[in-house]
Amino acid sequence: MDNILIVDDQEVNRDLLTRRLSKKGFFCLTASGGIEALETLANQKIDLIILDVMMPEMDGLQVLQIVREKKSANVLPIIMATAKDQSSDIIQALSYGANDYITKPIDFDVLLARIKTQLILKNATEELARRDEENKIELKFAKTVHRSLLPCDVPKMANVDLGINFSPCNSIGGDFYDFYHYPESEKVGLFFADISGHGVAGALLMSMLKILAADCFREIGNLSQSMLNMNDRVKESFPDGKFVSALFGIIDPKKREFSFVNAAPEAIAVFKQNGEFYKPIEWGQPLGFFESKALAKDSFKEMKVEIIAGETLILFTDGITELQNPEGKMLKFSGFHQFVKEELKQPLQNTLDKVFFRASEYAGKAGPKDDIMMIGIRAK
Numbered sequence: 001m002d003n004i005l006i007v008d009d010q011e012v013n014r015d016l017l018t019r020r021l022s023k024k025g026f027f028c029l030t031a032s033g034g035i036e037a038l039e040t041l042a043n044q045k046i047d048l049i050i051l052d053v054m055m056p057e058m059d060g061l062q063v064l065q066i067v068r069e070k071k072s073a074n075v076l077p078i079i080m081a082t083a084k085d086q087s088s089d090i091i092q093a094l095s096y097g098a099n100d101y102i103t104k105p106i107d108f109d110v111l112l113a114r115i116k117t118q119l120i121l122k123n124a125t126e127e128l129a130r131r132d133e134e135n136k137i138e139l140k141f142a143k144t145v146h147r148s149l150l151p152c153d154v155p156k157m158a159n160v161d162l163g164i165n166f167s168p169c170n171s172i173g174g175d176f177y178d179f180y181h182y183p184e185s186e187k188v189g190l191f192f193a194d195i196s197g198h199g200v201a202g203a204l205l206m207s208m209l210k211i212l213a214a215d216c217f218r219e220i221g222n223l224s225q226s227m228l229n230m231n232d233r234v235k236e237s238f239p240d241g242k243f244v245s246a247l248f249g250i251i252d253p254k255k256r257e258f259s260f261v262n263a264a265p266e267a268i269a270v271f272k273q274n275g276e277f278y279k280p281i282e283w284g285q286p287l288g289f290f291e292s293k294a295l296a297k298d299s300f301k302e303m304k305v306e307i308i309a310g311e312t313l314i315l316f317t318d319g320i321t322e323l324q325n326p327e328g329k330m331l332k333f334s335g336f337h338q339f340v341k342e343e344l345k346q347p348l349q350n351t352l353d354k355v356f357f358r359a360s361e362y363a364g365k366a367g368p369k370d371d372i373m374m375i376g377i378r379a380k
Contacts, residue, residue, distance in 0.1 A: 001027050002027070002047040002119055003026075003027050003028075003045055003046050003048075004021060004026050004027070004028050004029070004046070004047065004048050004049070004050065004115070005029050005044075005046045005049045005050070006018060006028055006030045006049075007031045007032075007033070007034070007036075007037040007049060007051045007052055007055075008032070008050075008052040008055070008081070009032055009033055009054075009055045009056060010052075011032070014032070017050065017106070017111075018030060020108055026115075029044060029046070033055055033057055034055060034057065034058030034060070034062060034063040035057065037049070037051070038063065038067075046076065047076075047077075047119065047122065048076070048077045048078070048115060048118055048122070049067070049076065049077070050079050050081060050102075050111070051063060051064060051079070051080055051081065051098075052081045053081065053082040053086065053089045053093065054083070054086075060081075060082075061089070061096060064096045068096060072097070073097050073099050074121075074125040075122070077100075077118035077119070077121070077122055078097070078098050078099055079099060079100045079101060079102055079111070079114055079115065079118065080093040080098045080101040080102070081101070081102050081104060081106065082102075083103065083104055099118050100114050100117075100118060102114060143168075143203075145203060145207070146203040146206060149176070149203075149206055149207060149210050150166065150176070150177065151179050154179075155179050155181065157186070157188060157251065157253040158186075158254075159253045159256055159379060159380050160253045160307055160378070160380060161376075161379075162251075162348075162375065162377060163348040163349040163351070163352045163375070163378075164177065164349075164374070164375045165349075165353055165355070165356045165374045166371075166372070166374075167356060167360075167373075174195035174196065174205070174206065174371060175193070175195070175317050175319065175371035176191075176193045176194075176195060176209055176210065177192050177193070177375060178191045178210060178213060178214070180214075182219075182250075185220065186254065187220065187250050187251060187253070188251045189217050189220070189248070189251075190247075190249050190250070190315075190375065191217060191246065191247075192246060192248075192249075192267065192315050192317075192373070193209060193213075193244050193245065193246035193247075194244070194246070194264065194318065194371070194373070196242050196243050196244070205242060208237055209244060212230065212237060213230065215233075216230040217230075217248060220250060222302075223249075223250070223261045224302050226261075227248055227261040227263060228292040228299075228300055229292075230246075230248070231263070231287045231288065231295070231300070232291060232292050235287075235288045235289075235290070242288065243287060244263070244286060244287040245264035245265060245286045245287075245317070245318075246263045246267075247261070247262050247264055247267040247268065247315060248261055248263075251307075251377065256306060256307040256308070256379055257304055257307060258304065258305045258306075258377060259302060259303070259304045260281075260302070260303055260305075261303070262282075262284035262301075262303070263285055263286055263300060265283050265286075265318070266316075267281065267315055267317070268281055268305075268313060269313075269333075270305060270311055271311065271312045271313075271337075271340050271344060272310065272311050273344065275340070277337055277340075280303060281303060285299045307378070307379045308379060309379045311379070312344060312348065312351070312376055312378045313376065313377040313378070314374055314377075315373075315375040315377075316373065317370075317371060317374075319368060319371045319372040320356075320359055320372045321333050321335075321336050322370060323335075323362060323368055325362050325363065325364060326364040326366065331359065331362055335362070336355070336359075340355055343358075348376045348378045349376075351376065355374065356372060359372060
């Protein structure tokens with residue numbers, strides 16, 4: 001049952017509305033003036049107020065202003081009651097936050113319709129707020145799970161430094177990375193992926209991807225075949241329309257070499273000490289679009305890059321190149337390159353952190369709309 005507070009200095013008006021609204025299933029409380037109305041609000045749960053404008057001591061507009069300091073129009077609807085010839089009161093009341101108005105003498109059927117409309121809107125707002133709170137709790141839990149899926153530490157190697165900067169966007173990230181240790185050879189495997197989609201669905205798909213990747217890349221073998229196997233596992237396990245842009249590679253610290261297969265549009269660039277760069281890969285077929293038997297034989301071709309002193313390999317997802325500033329201008333690779341060029345002389349992790357900081361500044365208060373992930377590889 002909804003509680004309605006009727007505020008009017010005329011007892012006959014209060015009694016008439018109370019009787020008629022009670023018959024319609026509402027519980028009515030009354031107040032003879034503004035001060036009594038505010039006291040009632042402080043001690044009772046009120047769902048809607050019918051508030052007379054013309055009252056002694058404290059008029060309805062003053063009461064309205066005081067109520068709106070604590071309760072918005074979505075939380076507590078207020079219908080003002082005013083004389084027909086007081087249009088200025090109506091305008092002022094609406095500007096102060098009144099939800100609606102009714103003119104005197106009151107047409108009860110019109111008042112009833114307006115009460116029902118405001119209560120429907122109020123209940124809908126409350127339901128949205130409840131669902132939003134539930135979503136926040138679910139997202140908080142999903143973020144915890146999401147973070148637990150990522151490695152806590154970066155592998156340490158004799159001749160090669162690794163650095164990483166990962167920042168999910170405002171919801172939950174769809175970017176993923178993992179390392180695989182091959183102790184017998186001292187090599188380290190690296191899987192770098194961007195799952196289509198974000199939020200809870202992205203986190204769930206990431207959990208699945210971690211399991212699939214650990215199975216496909218648990219041993220050093222033919223990189224192309226490993227990626228073909230991964231493609232088929234994603235195609236089989238992921239929902240239709242979901243895919244993964246990815247790169248899998250093996251770092252050989254002894255040879256200072258990075259061997260990899262690419263399944264992403266743009267995933268790696270090599271930056272020289274003077275800031276010049278080259279891209280050792282072309283566009284790659286994302287995982288999960290087609291079964292391997294439908295792909296060209298060289299879809300996942302193995303490539304190699306030397307880890308040369310004075311050069312920095314940076315793997316990155318499109319979250320940074322597609323970053324937009326408040327005016328809608330995209331950073332693109334040219335802007336990303338400029339940030340990297342100006343920060344290359346710092347230690348590897350500092351370089352990545354500085355590039356991310358500048359990217360965040362570029363995005364402004366709105367922040368990134370996609371996950372940003374960068375992994376750096378540099379010879380010691």
